[in-house]
Amino acid sequence: MAEAEPNGVNAKSMTIIVTKGSLDWAYPPFILGTTAAAMGVDVTMFFTFYGLSLLKKKLDLQVSALGNPAMKMPMMGMHMGMPNIVNMLPGVDAAASVMMKNMIKKKGVASIEELREAAIESDINVIACQMTMDLFEFKKEDMIDGVKLGGAATYMEQALKSHINLYI
Amino acid sequence: MADKTLDAKGLNCPLPILRAKKTLKDVPRGGTLEILATDPGSVADFAAFCKTTGNELMESTADGGVYRFLIKHTG
Numbered sequence: 501m502a503e504a505e506p507n508g509v510n511a512k513s514m515t516i517i518v519t520k521g522s523l524d525w526a527y528p529p530f531i532l533g534t535t536a537a538a539m540g541v542d543v544t545m546f547f548t549f550y551g552l553s554l555l556k557k558k559l560d561l562q563v564s565a566l567g568n569p570a571m572k573m574p575m576m577g578m579h580m581g582m583p584n585i586v587n588m589l590p591g592v593d594a595a596a597s598v599m600m601k602n603m604i605k606k607k608g609v610a611s612i613e614e615l616r617e618a619a620i621e622s623d624i625n626v627i628a629c630q631m632t633m634d635l636f637e638f639k640k641e642d643m644i645d646g647v648k649l650g651g652a653a654t655y656m657e658q659a660l661k662s663h664i665n666l667y668i
Numbered sequence: 669m670a671d672k673t674l675d676a677k678g679l680n681c682p683l684p685i686l687r688a689k690k691t692l693k694d695v696p697r698g699g700t701l702e703i704l705a706t707d708p709g710s711v712a713d714f715a716a717f718c719k720t721t722g723n724e725l726m727e728s729t730a731d732g733g734v735y736r737f738l739i740k741h742t743g
Contacts, residue, residue, distance in 0.1 A: 535682040538689035539720045540743075608680040608707075618686050 513542040514664040515655065518551035523561035523600060523612065524571075526554050529668045530615035536664075537622035544662070545619065546655045548629035552636065554612065555628055555643045561612060562597040573599060620646045627654060670702035670738060671695050677706045677734065684710045685717050688739070692723070695741045700726065703737040710735055718743075 514536050518529045529545060537543045547555055554561075565571040565582040572579040573596070586592060604611065610618075619626065627650040628643060640649065659665045674691045676684035684705045695701045703714070711728060714737045718725040722743035729736050 531682050534686055538682070538686050539717060608678045608683070610680070610683050610686075614683075622686075622689075 511542075512540075512664075513544070513658070513662040515544040515546065515659045515662045515666070517655070517665075517667045518545055518547045518554065519549050519668065521550035521553035521561070523563045523597060525668070526561055526612045527615075529666075530554075530612060530619060531610075532666070533624055534615055534618045534622060537619070537624050542625075543619075543622075544625040544627065544655075544658045546627045546629065546650070548632050552628055552632050552638060554616070555626070555647055556638075557642060557644055559613060559616075562593055563600050564593045565596055566593070573603075616644070620644070625658070671699035673702040673704070675704050676710070677704055679705065680707050681709050681713065685713055688714070688717070689721075692739070692741055692743075697741055699741050701739045701741065703739065705735045705737070706733060708735070710737070714739070 514533075516529045516533055520526070529551075533543050533545050553559075563571070564587065566584055566587040569581060572581045582592070582596070587596075601611075603609075626647050628638075628640075628647050630649045630651050632638075633640070633649065640647070672691060672695050674687055676687055679687070684703065684707055688701065688703050692701055703710075707713075711730070714728065715725055717723070718739060724740040724742045725737065726740050727736065727738035
């Protein structure tokens with residue numbers, strides 16, 4: 501936190517609303533959140549809807565190329581997309597997710613588990629949306645430790661005094 | 669000779685910065701931290717990190733695909 505950390509020349513704050521829970525979409529909020537915290541910024545991450553699944557104790561994140569023409573994976577010396585009709589077959593998403601995770605490991609990119617741990621360690625204020633918890637029937641004990649519950653007003657209180665507010 | 673060295677080779681964004689921040693805590697104020705990295709993005713990122721946190725980037729060099737940064741803990 502900025503005040504506990506003598507490095508906080510930067511008494512600035514940022515909030516991120518995290519709405520998506522697929523492996524690819526999990527990266528931008530965690531990368532920006534942890535990096536900002538490392539740069540002395542006071543960070544709040546508000547997890548809502550599918551973003552909530554990023555707080556579950558056991559992560560099983562997947563990617564899907566279905567309806568995502570920009571997702572081209574390096575294969576056989578080129579970049580290959582996946583026709584939607586192939587992507588609809590059972591097991592194709594799972595295979596693409598395994599490929600993506602292998603690529604992530606090979607390239608020295610952090611895992612989401614690792615970034616999430618860094619987020620908690622660097623005192624990022626992690627808020628789980630109470631309404632979505634109820635809607636999807638998640639229990640607080642399904643979530644990692646260090647998560648606070650809150651609603652739109654809790655988020656707004658922080659957002660109104662923050663320098664940067666992102667919606668991802 | 670730096671007070672501490674962090675080997676961040678093979679790590680990609682944002683890990684070199686996160687590890688550097690963590691390691692800086694163990695470097696006394698006024699002391700130096702040497703970081704070795706292979707992520708080409710780390711050149712711009714360490715400059716931005718130091719500028720924002722008030723730490724001094726004393727050296728930023730490259731040698732055979734390895735980038736070396738020397739940071740003085742002044743932030």
